[in-house]
Amino acid sequence: MSDFSTEKSQATQLDRDDLLSKHREQFHLPAERNGQPCIYLCGNSLGLQPKSTADYVQRELEDWARLGVEGHFEARTPWLSYHEVLAEQTARLVGAKPTEVVVMNTLTVNLHLLMVSFYRPTANRHKILVEAGAFPSDQYAVKSQLEYHGFDPQHSLVELSPKDGESSVRTEDIETVLTEQGNQIALMLLGGVNYYSGQAFELERITTAARASGCVVGFDLAHAAGNVALHLHDWQVDFAVWCSYKYLNGGPGCTAGAFVHERHARTPALPRFAGWWGHDKQTRFLMGPEFTPIPGAEGWQVSNPAILPLAALRASMAMFDEAGMPALVAKSRRLTGYLESLLQQKCFDYITILTPDVPEQRGCQLSLRVKNGKQLHGQLKQNNVICDWREPDVIRVAPAPFYNTFSDAYNFVQYLDDAHHMA
Numbered sequence: 442m443s444d445f446s447t448e449k450s451q452a453t454q455l456d457r458d459d460l461l462s463k464h465r466e467q468f469h470l471p472a473e474r475n476g477q478p479c480i481y482l483c484g485n486s487l488g489l490q491p492k493s494t495a496d497y498v499q500r501e502l503e504d505w506a507r508l509g510v511e512g513h514f515e516a517r518t519p520w521l522s523y524h525e526v527l528a529e530q531t532a533r534l535v536g537a538k539p540t541e542v543v544v545m546n547t548l549t550v551n552l553h554l555l556m557v558s559f560y561r562p563t564a565n566r567h568k569i570l571v572e573a574g575a576f577p578s579d580q581y582a583v584k585s586q587l588e589y590h591g592f593d594p595q596h597s598l599v600e601l602s603p604k605d606g607e608s609s610v611r612t613e614d615i616e617t618v619l620t621e622q623g624n625q626i627a628l629m630l631l632g633g634v635n636y637y638s639g640q641a642f643e644l645e646r647i648t649t650a651a652r653a654s655g656c657v658v659g660f661d662l663a664h665a666a667g668n669v670a671l672h673l674h675d676w677q678v679d680f681a682v683w684c685s686y687k688y689l690n691g692g693p694g695c696t697a698g699a700f701v702h703e704r705h706a707r708t709p710a711l712p713r714f715a716g717w718w719g720h721d722k723q724t725r726f727l728m729g730p731e732f733t734p735i736p737g738a739e740g741w742q743v744s745n746p747a748i749l750p751l752a753a754l755r756a757s758m759a760m761f762d763e764a765g766m767p768a769l770v771a772k773s774r775r776l777t778g779y780l781e782s783l784l785q786q787k788c789f790d791y792i793t794i795l796t797p798d799v800p801e802q803r804g805c806q807l808s809l810r811v812k813n814g815k816q817l818h819g820q821l822k823q824n825n826v827i828c829d830w831r832e833p834d835v836i837r838v839a840p841a842p843f844y845n846t847f848s849d850a851y852n853f854v855q856y857l858d859d860a861h862h863m864a
């Protein structure tokens with residue numbers, strides 16, 4: 442990225458040229474501390490609050506106050522079908538058909554529900570393939586599913602590691618594992634973007650390889666949704682889950698999403714843990730004893746949804762629709778490329794970037810292995826820079842294209858470098 446300089450004026454110019462810059466104003470940035478404005482680089486952990494969220498939530502509070510139970514039918518957006526208004530926007534976000542997605546529950550819950558249907562081990566084909574060092578919740582979920590089916594994670598969990606001395610998993614190494622052990626692998630479950638390294642897996646290529654080996658393919662898109670371009674339908678992914686409080690700015694613990702490819706839309710033989718909200722809508726309120734699933738992803742719903750978080754999610758999804766993922770991804774690549782270039786030029790002697798340097802193999806996050814990292818992270822916090830610390834030596838920074846500026850990237854590197862020289 443040699444077209445970037447370390448002059449502050451370039452950051453200012455890049456901000457001026459930024460077609461998405463108006464969106465920053467549409468978010469609440471965290472408060473100043475000691476007169477220092479906040480530099481928020483933690484959208485990979487909790488996205489900022491859109492200013493419009495309050496109106497969306499307030500509307501439902503008013504309708505509930507005004508209507509009580511009748512709000513299920515008479516609210517301005519009736520609660521009975523409230524989740525449906527999110528289907529098209531959600532589908533655009535992940536590259537799916539509206540019937541292939543649903544917003545419900547939380548991420549790990551959705552992961553379990555979909556593994557009930559899509560992890561179907563047999564005596565010969567029972568392994569689950571995951572990335573080594575997957576997000577802990579995914580590790581616990583996968584191991585508990587193996588044990589639930591009577592398999593020992595020691596033998597049935599296959600983990601993909603980077604080569605010695607490398608920090609990303611090579612796609613060809615994944616393909617080799619799939620060729621060599623694919624006939625024993627029932628399910629491949631990977632994070633679309635690894636939370637720790639920031640590596641974005643080549644999802645299309647590895648989906649093709651896994652399916653060629655007869656494996657079911659599921660993705661955890663917690664760090665991918667709203668961060669990288671996704672085409673789940675075309676890629677033929679079997680299922681996927683994601684949360685909406687990271688890049689999607691839905692708010693803490695907001696309702697998660699799930700994708701089920703349409704080839705599984707009407708497969709009565711798939712086992713599932715059913716609940717009344719997944720039941721055929723025409724006959725749901727007849728309250729009959731037999732479960733008839735709604736065709737498509739909605740059939741995996743269990744409970745009637747919490748409306749207030751869905752209202753918050755609508756505020757966010759309207760913004761994603763307005764900006765569009767292609768424009769967000771284009772800015773993200775430039776912004777992260779700029780940050781990378783500053784770090785390479787100014788901090789090369791004490792920082793190693795763990796994240797791939799190829800734009801197609803990452804989202805906005807850079808994971809930095811930092812000498813003396815914990816101390817520097819503390820110093821950054823003193824200057825109201827909010828980024829993330831991971832033991833033993835990694836600082837993760839995620840300039841989100843929706844609300845971060847090139848000046849944020851510039852100022853971050855400046856504070857980091859000042860802290861390094863003071864230490």
Ligand SMILES: *Cc1c(COP(=O)(O)O)cnc(C)c1O
Nearest residue numbers: 547548549576578636661663684
């Ligand atoms: C954030 C994250 C989760 C969180 O799961 P919840 O069920 O929402 O608490 C799970 N998996 C990954 C990969 C994550 O990044």
